[in-house]
Amino acid sequence: MRILVLGGDGYLGWPTSLHLSRCGHDVAVADNFARRQYDFELGVESLVPIESLQTRVAAWREATGASIEVFVGDLTDADFTYGILRSFRPHAVVHFAEQRAAPYSMIDRKHAVYTQVNNVVGTLNLLYAIAEVDRDIHLVKLGTMGEYGTPNIDIEEGWLDLEYKGRKDRVLYPKRPGSFYHLSKVHDSHNIEFACRIWGLRATDLNQGVVYGQQTPETALDDRLATRFDYDAVFGTVLNRFVIQAVLGHPLTVYGRGGQRRGIIDIRDTVRCIQLACENPAERGEFRVFNQMTEAMSVKEIAETVVRCFPGEARIEHLDNPRVEQEEHYYNVTHTGLLELGLTPHLLSDTLITSLFDVTKRHAHRVRLEALRPKVDWRRHASPVQET
Template sequence: MKIVIFGIDGYLGWPLALRLAARGHDVIGVDNYSTRRGVEEVGSWSALPIGTMEERLRAAKEVMGVDISFIEGDVTDYGVVKKVMQEKPDAVVHFAEQKSAPYSMMDLDHAKYTFTNNIIGTLNIVYAARDLSPRTHILKMGTLGEYGTPNFDIPETAMVKAIIGDREDEIVVPRWAGSWYHWSKVYDSYNLMYANKLWGLTVTDIHQGPVYGTRTPEIIDERLFTRFDFDDVWGTVINRYCAQAVIGHPLTVYGSGKQIRGFISLEDSIDSIYLLLTHPPEEGEYRVVHQYREAHSVIEIAHIVRNAAAELGMEVSIDHIQNPRAEKEEHYYNPIRRVLPSLGMFGLRKDFRSEVKVMLQDIIPYRHRIEEKRSIIMPRVRWR
């Protein structure tokens, strides 16, 4: 297959490109390096050193023997999107979005950038597909955070029946996002649903939980590392805890720590996306996918990281700090999963605790990079 990855330079984009190229697919990557600039803006860097795109592509060729095409460009530039879509790819993977909730909550300018980048980029892709390649499968990375934490099982569908007063109708599954970033993803989903209804575009709308990890089977050389963010703005909770552990910093749990989320490892995420690309929906279908392996509270995650660190001879404590976010700290949480299990994913349960231990082992050699940025691990952005 010919597959375009918008956002190839990111945490998921790079390992997905390696997976696809290693299995014989024609990969075209597009990126404008906005994540690198955003991480630098808040004074941070990747704990695992990553090369320039030229260095990464050269390493993929030398280590794996694969060629990956690359275009430096912005998804909000319709000319760039149009140029790529003229290649009539079998699939387009859309990762090219501002992905940080704290970044979106910094101030008005960062909120506006998040909406502009995310919503316009998605609109560019659906219009280019309509006009130039209507049979292209659009696979869009969304978030389980679109739904918030409702007191009902979250269906893996676009629409549900609702009774209001004495009338029944179908409505979009209710959403209640928890940041400007998450709201931008909600509007993305609405726009994808509408484009599907108007023009019959084929869409997979993934709602994924937080991702953790350092490796996939293709990352066999440090020159092939994907990024590992750990600061308060860009680092997801498990990555942040692991970074704290290797420098002896207390694991900082926001609030009570009873907030529950659905987590997935980097390897499982790439496996799942590859499976969805090679098993696309029916032509003209809008497919919703809930992509996570297991649900844990953030205090459970902290204990798992602390225990894994202890096995490696590192003693760390757990501190509860004031929650900078506006969120429920105790709630019901159960997103339904049917699509990926029906395709054979999650049949063999990976050992979550062992995966955390591998992460710690991988970042220990680079603890000096984390230590140098110790001051930016504690939260600096508050929702209220």
């Protein structure tokens, strides 16, 4: 297959591109390098040094003999978006190219507006481009489990069969997201479903849980192929922060009581899920939804797992929760679609033991301690970050 990966320079986009290439697919990547600009803005870098996209692509060619084509541009530029589809003519488009951090979207008005415009407009341009260039292109879109919020009923895979006043219908599962970022993903899902229903497009919406891990078999081939390892309070995932705090001998900072439950998934399973979705496309006119997660754990349970697996002393500290969220809630998620396609999940404790602690120890000198503490408060409509 010819597969175009949008956001192919990012934390997940890069290892996904390598995995698809190693599976024998003809891969191209597109990126505007906005994620690298966020590092300059926030004054923090990936714990693991990452090479330029051009260096990465050259290293992949050296390691495997496979070529990856590169497009540089922005999906909010409609001409660029149409152009890459006409040039590469993909069978599938994997869409990672969005601002992905809830805290970033909650810094202030400017960051909220940027997140919504970048994410929603970029996806709209892509939908129109697919509709006009080739409606057989299968869109594989990275969504988020955060779209659902924390409802007091089971979370189904995108759709809900209901009966009301004696009548039955199948509707999109109700969404109640917890940040302007998650709201942008909800808008995406509705726009994609609309395009499938009206234009007959085919799309798979992958509502992904929190991803952990930094290495895949492909990135491990050469240090120049490494992907990001974000740990700061804006872009870093909670598990990454806990691992770094344990290695440095700092307490693991749990927000509130830590009863917030999350769906989680190993990065090795993420790239496999994308492969399975691409190789088993949705039908024409179908808006297919998979809940892309393998386990559900509370934040406190994640911290306790890190403490248990760490070969040394580690302890937990509870902080005031800067987010507006339920700290104890029902959470039961249906996630059978990808398992039925052949996913064999990795376990959280296994990943911690085999890779995360070792990666962190190797690069611990790069940690900026001040970046570990939360600075974005959901209850504020603005922040100390100045508008320019």
